[in-house]
Amino acid sequence: MNRTAPTAAVNRTEAPSRKVSQIDLIYAEVLAAIFEQRLAPGTKLAEDALGEIFGVSRTMIRSVLQRLAHERIVQIHPNRGAFVAEPTPDEAREVLQARRLIEEGIIREVIRKPSPEDIKALRLSVAAERASLDKGDHPGWVRLSGDFHLRLAAIAGNETLAVYLRELVTRTSLIILQYQKGNASSCGCDEHMEIIRAIDAGDEPAAVALMRDHLQTCEDQLHLEDREAAADLYAIFAKPGRTVGKGGRETRK
Amino acid sequence: MNRTAPTAAVNRTEAPSRKVSQIDLIYAEVLAAIFEQRLAPGTKLAEDALGEIFGVSRTMIRSVLQRLAHERIVQIHPNRGAFVAEPTPDEAREVLQARRLIEEGIIREVIRKPSPEDIKALRLSVAAERASLDKGDHPGWVRLSGDFHLRLAAIAGNETLAVYLRELVTRTSLIILQYQKGNASSCGCDEHMEIIRAIDAGDEPAAVALMRDHLQTCEDQLHLEDREAAADLYAIFAKPGRTVGKGGRETRK
DNA sequence: TCATATATAATTGTATACAAAATAAATAAA
DNA sequence: TTTATTTATTTTGTATACAATTATATATGA
Structure with a gap:
């Protein structure tokens, strides 16, 4: 019953798995x-x-x-x-904090190697972002929005940091999916544009500050208070003198 | 011929795999x-x-x-x-750069929550390090030296960053194994001690600078120039007009 | 009816079997 | 002797089979 399905959904776009596994x-x-x-x-x-x-x-x-x-x-x-995964609010805060740290460093690195074609590519990326947003393609925008940050990491030229940032961006998407309030943020594009301008002007303090604020804005647009209750449910009911148990997972037979 | 070996080297120290997989x-x-x-x-x-x-x-x-x-x-x-893995010199520099970035952030985080017992634990960690060094236990020292940095990350309280740092510390060990010049560095303990003192004094700029210098010292004690040749061997011999090939890996039949 | 216990089914964990590829060895040609 | 080609062996890639565990359904007793 497994052999019957002939690699259906996968080889839609790609050739029969040559380069990519x-x-x-x-x-x-x-x-x-x-x-x-x-x-x-x-x-x-x-x-x-x-x-x-x-x-x-x-x-x-x-x-x-x-x-x-x-x-x-x-x-x-x-x-x-x-x-x-269902990232907890704590995890969400951690991811955003880690991003602030890493991306400030990336900005500092990027700003010391001002390449016209890099700047151009960044502008194009943001343009694509805006187009996606106008088109109402929310998932597409989420991806492109991440792309902007990854492009910066690529320019910085530290592969190791870029890999970490890629993971963090991916997790951020998941977090936004789970905690973003309202239907969508106007956000993103404009702030990205401002960051590009600061980089282009070679203004490091401004660029760093803009990046930090941008990520802080992202975090502020989430509501990270509610669900905590679900995770801490056992802690809430576990009062001294009264055991609750975990649905038969601790007591194995 | 596989069934004969009765889980030899593993269950030496641990009980028959209950909690840990x-x-x-x-x-x-x-x-x-x-x-x-x-x-x-x-x-x-x-x-x-x-x-x-x-x-x-x-x-x-x-x-x-x-x-x-x-x-x-x-x-x-x-x-x-x-x-x-055989980290390249470029990779080594990347890892150390990433560590500088992340660990400066961790120091800043640690310094804002001064807990006496944390400081105490850090001092103990460095003491163990020194003991290991005096004993001439180089591998043990490498591990303990990493432990100091991981302990700081734990105090900072960002699990996500701690995971990344753990990976970077591990890779650093591999890098040191491959590129450390001389038999060993006097390094480590003293600088770790200074960092603790700066944290204890609440002197953020000093603590951050000490951490950066410490990691820079680590990097300076490597020689990251030589082996590059080995990796670029094909590039070196691949002059226009004369193909070299890669020992039959490119030319598949 | 509700709770508990038991049996059944579904799902994951691990080992094995077979296919494909790469390496090593052996043979043949120069 | 050296190089090329073929054959054999080893090693990885993937699928399958079986064991262990968990989830679901059924039955039993209060």
């Missing part, structure tokens, strides 16, 4: 599904189902899930399965 | 072997061999190798196998 394709596909909101946070990613969908065995699905877990996009509960 | 144990074991210099950079990590050694199937070994690859401790060449 099958695993990379599935990885990208799952990621895209999450960001296009076809896969909500908390959704279970059953190995058999995914295997059937992508026409491969559980072996490769497992590999993909482990990779996603390493990047904190997916959370694996041993013996229970993999689920699309 | 088998994979975590093997992961830790391989990591330890690399840092204790029993496994040199460039060494091939054959799946069958590791499976036999740890008394498990290739499935789990594969999982461990993928995890190590994600952390850049191991490099996987498709269809050719996994090898202990």
